[in-house]
Amino acid sequence: MENSFIERAKSSCALGGAIATIAALPRAIPIVHASGGCAQTLSATYNLGSGYKGAGYCSGTMTPTSNITENNIVFGGEDRLEEQIEATLRVMDGDLYFVVTGCQVEIIGDNAASVTSRFQDRRPPVLYASTPGFLGDGFKGYEAVLSSLAKDFIERSAKKDKKTVNILGFMPGQDVFCRGNIQNLIFLLNKLGLQVNSFFGDGESIEKIKKYGQAAHTLVFSPIHGYQVAEAFQEVHDIPYLKVDLPIGDTGTESFLRQIAGPLQIPKAKLEAVIAEERALYYSYFQRFLEITGDLDYQRYAVVSSDITYAFPLTQYVSEDLGWIPHLVLVNEEPDNEEDSAQYRKKYESLTANVSPKLVFEANTGQLLRHVKESWPHNHNEKYYNQLSPLFIIASSLEGSAAQKLGANYLPVSYPVTNRAVLSKGYAGYRGGLNLAEDLYSSLVSNR
């Protein structure tokens, strides 16, 4: 995907991603060196757009920021930043302070790294990451912030704990179900005897994050995001990483568990026992929907339009677990190079339905209708027309109108989600698969 304009981009900028990431770290305080509007605007992008996750401990209007003005653009904003850091340390109660930068100060050449380094002996620590919006989407900021933590904050440890893994790839806000997904994975990995470092999960603290260098493995739950951080953990802390998909439901989770069992040295018996137990439980719940599924023919054609982290797991879930027809997948972001794109496409070859979905990389939200129309023969007023129906669209809240136009059932899962309110729900794992089944089926029965 060339770096073109984007219609209704489902993200924010690097600074937006950085603020959302810092705001989700336990008791961390962002300090934004930028114009007055950046902190508030970019926070709102995720605070409203991610199932109403809100500003949390310190983002939104609360975000400390240098609020640089036209004057600073001309004469430089470094003094203002130093004053703001000093003031923030005095006023705000945090365990970690994190200076991040916007476009304006990067273009004029403020040296925010040097200003931040004047505070290097302070405790709690003050960290820095360069995050101007023009670097790209929110993930650029996520990567920058966590990479800074890995390089500049997390203690080096020669001693590794084989049973501890760091997990990456979940960007708070950009993954609407971030917290729930992390908790579901912790639950699952704990069952295998593993301890999980997640940055954002329940019970995390800045003190615990400092010890993440003791982990023996990193798992990255995304085809393309989180690898700058994973590389930093590898280079600085000698922790290897493994690329995995976000596991959802029976098929996805079993495949995930089998993939990690070797590298993470999970005893075979334990692996099989956990899979058997969780799967039995999964179907003991799922079977409750069998009557309605069979009696009302709840098999659907499925169209998925989502970010790259969710696209395959959602498609895999409806195809392999629910037995729906995987028809069309729009992936809203694309790997950087041809090789990775080809590798990504190969995933879909594992689907076992008698038809393969059409896969398109498409960043422009408004193009969904066109792709759906192009994917299916037009109705030329035939007496007997084989319609793309019944249809289910799994996408974001921006596709609600398209679903309505297509007469499709619809569930927003991928960011943004403004027509659902989300707290602790997650779709990862066996139990997350049950949540997804509940929500898909709820859409089907919601008019009753």
Place this chain on the structure above:
Amino acid sequence: MADNNNLLEGLVYNYTSATEPPTRDVRIEPTNAYLGSCHSLKRAMGQGCAKFNSRYFSQGNGCQLNLALGIVRSFQNVVIIIHGPLGCGSNNIGLAGFYKTARALKGKPANDVIWIHTNLDESDVINGGVVKLREAVLYAEREYRPDVVVVGNSCVPGIIGDDIDSALEELEPQVSAKLVPIHCEGFRSRFVASGYDAAYHGLLKKLADPPVRIESVLLGSSDEEERLEKIRRQNSRTVNLLNVGSTSRGDEVELSRILSSLGLTVNVLPLFGHIDEIAKMGEAGLNISICATHDDYLIGHLKERFGTPYVIDTLPIGIKNTNQWLRAIGEAMNLKEETEKLIELETSQLLESLEPFKATLAGKTLWVGGGETRIFTTAEFFQSLGMKVLGLKPHNFDRFAIPMLDDIEDPETAVAVAAGQPAEELVYLKRLKPDLYVGHGGANGWVLKLGIPTIPLYGQSQNYMGYSGAFELARKAARALLNTNLSKKISANVPLPFKQVWYDSNPQDNIKEGQQEEPVARSSVK
């Protein structure tokens, strides 16, 4: 009468030839950093020093691009292009559904909000981003056939000097949509309300038509004099009610009802309107503002170019201010007697209906935060119900709200001027512990963490303005006090991110007083 209205005394609006009007920093000289009392603020505004105030510790104070987008996002069949990186205006994502619902509520087609980012990256910072802007305009035209494409310019092109005006002019012959550039680069203004002026300037410059002179159209017709007189009469009774982002459908219905009962024909404009309606704004008999902070540039510009008379007075919330607003209109339309009759009838009916709520609200204390004209009128109304106003937090303060300071009974009532940034306000609230907080979006969540019950200052599906709005507002406040368990639970369990030393400090020490920045020549940053 409108011409002599002292809210706009000394202001000029002859900027049509410029790409953008001066920012409010220069044009209105507001302050967004002042802590004191109604009494002391009035004195400070008189001395003119507060406008240079700033802060040691500051928090997000908003971006003018957002306020400009807030206006244009509402129009029908518009595509918005944000010329910048992906973050600028990315809160469109959070607001798109809200605007879609608002369109439906206002009886307009509930279409999606469509926006495009030019997605400026590192190489565009060096080479300029105009090529991407052209591609985005052509995409908008091809995919959506909009009536108008509005381009909001962000900080990056503002600093590197992209010439969007020329680029759009070159494109005009190739597209059927009208192309409107808006210069609303965030760094240019400390006051987000500059975004209103930037948006209206761009729109009116490109879209507004000179009023059609009825006389010239009708000359030559047989019963010419009679028809002419009829249309003149009709025209002179047609008024534009200028809505703002926070006017709900309920507000528009109520204010239209009131004006209709004076025999006026009401167009509700410009938000959620169509550009054809906006093009004809100059034709009305009267432009009626409900918020001077929002509208002064709009009506000043229309008056300057087309001579359209206007009323810009107070915001019609509560009895006193609704009556005051109505009297100004009655005077402008030569309907003084009718207006007084209407006021008498409406007021007596309303007062009776408010009695049950007074019993709950009288003696309770209150703090109001948000836009300057809205909070003072809201506070005045609750005061009239027997509540005690402990303080107010205007996002900024300027000439438009100075007369409202006198409406607060106790001149020593606290005023904490701050755009967005809640830190100082929360210290006041922790000390004063009002029984009820009425707040702007983005503020109420923090206040709940202090254990203070809140109601929103505005809302898309609720009525706040006019007589029925007063009733609804009283009803809402009384209801909020029927059960305050949520704020109690939250304050006991969810912390705010401040150190004790901040709560113990004098928030006034955070204000840097009267430090004038070096004036910046505009050319130096382009």
